[in-house]
Amino acid sequence: MAPFLSTYFLILISAQLVKSSGVFELKVHSFTTSSSSSVCEQSRECKGFFRVCLNYTQNVFSYRLACSEDTGLPGTFSTDQSSISTSAPIAVPFNLKWLGTVSVIIEAWNTESSNDQSTVCDEFFYGDDCSDFCRPRDDPFGHFNCDAAGNRICLPEWKGEYCAEPICRSSCSEKHGYCVAPGQCECFYGWQGPRCDECVPYPGCMHGTCQQPWQCMCDEGWRGLLCDKGQNI
Template identity: 65%
Template structure:
């Protein structure tokens, strides 16, 4: 049963390791038009931002689909000719983070009467595209992009989701204490076994101190259960042949007679 559970656990871990999980975050600190207001003097102006990620080496264009994820803000009211976001725009990803990515940032007129404003390119009031090389981390990177009549100041970072670690967010580790493992996770996602457990996945109990590794085993910490043919509190004593009376053994089922005894079961006195 224990071997079956261990096999199931290894399959579960293997399934987790082929996945990756993280989020790209971008803050718009200011989007400013150089001439006129953001929405060309419209009193009912509402704006939203869209961020696209593409793992591509092609020329960056707003015509590219958001092949590796997209993030949207809600509608934002403009203040004179500048607008910013109070919370980061988030773009989740489930592929390994490759480091280099094309980032497309768009500002759109929300047009309350239109449920699909991005279908009309006339609603786009700002478009910025760049390629970045970004490693996983909590630190924000700053950037400024200038358009023909606009300026965008923003910061960005990429972080792993909870329970995911590593340079590409593909290392999974979640603390557990159950039949499938007994460990916690450190800051890098490495497993730290709980006391009395060992092994790659901390699913192997540590047996009673001194328990013979060759002739004993345990199914729970502190035990020492003997394989057939061995006995004793630490499974380091062989079991002699059944009925052996005045004999000893070095291997199971032997009956080596003590001095003065003979016979198959060492039960006959000997003058030798």
């Protein structure tokens, strides 16, 4: 028999952390709910539990930093408050190395006793512990969709871990060029041409070529720094 949701609530508490690591602990002293589960009341085989997650936010990005293991409590919340007040604190180990905001999310659940331990994640969260975050986007911070497992799938003409790197024109030299938008080819300093595979010769080079930027290798019959003097001069 699959788990069902009896009560769900969120409490958001923000804090600034810099290069922090440790264990966040939360002690629940009491819990009340205006709703009740007729299935729990009839079977008396329900188990309540709390789940605490830490969400890390920096700029526009939000990540599920860490979650506690489900803390089981016998009986239902409405009829067995003593099991809540005497339970151990809920511990959430964390490791954070950047300045940002961490929000504490507390969930209270009732489930029917069952061998089926499947988890239903919130929107945009994936994995057995719902700790993998993936939200489709198409903006300067990324261009991707998410598959059923929460993996990022890049939109056409984008690549990279966050699908923020444009794929250049197919003939663009990756060694001497780059692009800021799909299908473009911008040359590094010292290179030119539609494929960025032509070196820029020394300024003023008259009758010469180059193999590397700023060279002036004289054609046959010419000499001088700028290859502007004939051999018979």
